[in-house]
Amino acid sequence: MKITSAEVFVGGPGKNYVTLKIMTDQGIYGLGDATLNNRETLPAKYLQDYLIPCLIGKDPRNSEDIWNFFYRGAYFRRGPIAMTAIGAIDMALWDIKGKIAGLPVHQLFGGKSREGAMVYAHTTGGDIEQLLDSIAHHQEQGYQAVRVQCGIPGMPKDGYGVAGDGEDANHFITQYGELPKEEIWDTDKYLRFMPTVFEKIRERFGNDLKVLHDVHHRLLPREAAAFAKELEQYNLYWLEDPTPAEDQSALKLIRQHSTIPIAIGEVFNSLWDCKQMIQDELIDFIRISATYAGGITHTKRIVDLAHIHNVRTGFHGAPSHSPISMAAQGHLNAWAPNFGIQEYLVLGTPECDALFPSDHHYKNGMFHISDAPGLGVDFDENQAQRYSYERRYHPVVRLQDGTMWNY
Ligand code: CS2
Numbered sequence: 001m002k003i004t005s006a007e008v009f010v011g012g013p014g015k016n017y018v019t020l021k022i023m024t025d026q027g028i029y030g031l032g033d034a035t036l037n038n039r040e041t042l043p044a045k046y047l048q049d050y051l052i053p054c055l056i057g058k059d060p061r062n063s064e065d066i067w068n069f070f071y072r073g074a075y076f077r078r079g080p081i082a083m084t085a086i087g088a089i090d091m092a093l094w095d096i097k098g099k100i101a102g103l104p105v106h107q108l109f110g111g112k113s114r115e116g117a118m119v120y121a122h123t124t125g126g127d128i129e130q131l132l133d134s135i136a137h138h139q140e141q142g143y144q145a146v147r148v149q150c151g152i153p154g155m156p157k158d159g160y161g162v163a164g165d166g167e168d169a170n171h172f173i174t175q176y177g178e179l180p181k182e183e184i185w186d187t188d189k190y191l192r193f194m195p196t197v198f199e200k201i202r203e204r205f206g207n208d209l210k211v212l213h214d215v216h217h218r219l220l221p222r223e224a225a226a227f228a229k230e231l232e233q234y235n236l237y238w239l240e241d242p243t244p245a246e247d248q249s250a251l252k253l254i255r256q257h258s259t260i261p262i263a264i265g266e267v268f269n270s271l272w273d274c275k276q277m278i279q280d281e282l283i284d285f286i287r288i289s290a291t292y293a294g295g296i297t298h299t300k301r302i303v304d305l306a307h308i309h310n311v312r313t314g315f316h317g318a319p320s321h322s323p324i325s326m327a328a329q330g331h332l333n334a335w336a337p338n339f340g341i342q343e344y345l346v347l348g349t350p351e352c353d354a355l356f357p358s359d360h361h362y363k364n365g366m367f368h369i370s371d372a373p374g375l376g377v378d379f380d381e382n383q384a385q386r387y388s389y390e391r392r393y394h395p396v397v398r399l400q401d402g403t404m405w406n407y
Pocket residue numbers: 037174214216266316317318320343394
């Protein structure tokens with residue numbers, strides 16, 4: 001069996017999805033996702049200029065060898081652009097493998113360990129009342145777990161993860177600007193206010209609701225340790241990215257002061273980035289994604305390392321991942337013995353469903369993977385003609401005196 005050609009498409013409804021399609025001499029094709037949020041053309045170009053020419057003629061069944069050919073063979077290893085591009089190839093090769101076997105991809109890892117995978121949604125509010133309404137709305141949709149982000153009094157209402165005035169908090173997703181929007185951050189105000197939010201959530205919704213919160217890398221280690229200690233009483237499911245992830249030894253301070261579960265990893269793209277924090281058991285959930293961390297082959301390797309260190313999965317699932325990598329993660333979630341939770345926003349528009357038809361579905365707080373062979377997602381090239389690339393940027397963050405901070 002041989003790879004005969006491969007093509008990259010960039011575009012989608014409101015998103016610059018980067019979709020790779022690998023064709024074989026036996027008519028079977030595989031699909032992969034290389035959507036590196038807000039830098040989408042770069043993995044696309046890397047695929048077109050460097051990786052696809054080497055793929056032609058290779059046996060698509062040898063996904064491990066092909067992964068290593070591109071990883072080891074690049075000399076300059078790792079980084080989000082290369083790992084996202086390699087990951088798309090890897091997903092497409094697992095898709096082909098499953099189609100050859102006539103089996104859904106999770107069967108190739110060891111089958112299902114659970115029927116549905118618990119997911120969490122994003123809830124948000126410019127103020128506490130709006131946030132509580134948004135949580136109630138999501139509970140009505142069946143969610144057992146929600147991420148909560150709230151506007152901070154005295155700070156502009158459009159900070160990270162927060163619906164601004166006039167935005168629909170129940171269907172809010174971060175909008176990325178044509179140029180980087182500048183947000184303002186005030187750590188003291190945030191640290192004083194957030195505990196009152198969790199208090200009100202527990203008062204209104206009780207203890208069963210799983211509550212998650214994303215600090216989005218904003219705190220210094222000492223601040224994060226004090227915050228984590230204070231929040232322990234509210235029994236959070238996790239506290240995400242309390243500090244910037246580059247400095248993993250900083251996490252020791254948080255661990256020494258609190259038993260709050262910590263979730264980190266969405267900005268990592270390889271096992272080597274998260275090895276220390278997994279081996280030293282400094283985190284409880286690993287947040288890598290199949291999109292940015294080299295596809296299924298490499299993500300599974302990280303999941304296996306995490307398993308022996310009592311770290312559960314909590315894959316990144318922001319709406320920027322296309323349904324192809326959400327399916328790749330769905331298959332890993334169905335299998336992983338150390339599955340924790342999956343970030344998943346039911347915002348699927350009819351346009352997105354038409355572009356990526358599949359039978360995977362959300363029901364009552366759970367993601368259910370279909371038994372279709374391969375990844376179980378298709379790609380409609382006619383629909384794809386409707387879309388093209390539009391440049392977008394993440395916001396940037398400054399302190400009130402103008403100092404640059406971490407988005
Ligand atoms: C986030 C993301 O989903 C999350 O937990 O931290 O919203 C993140 O800001 C984006 O994926 C950045 O590309």
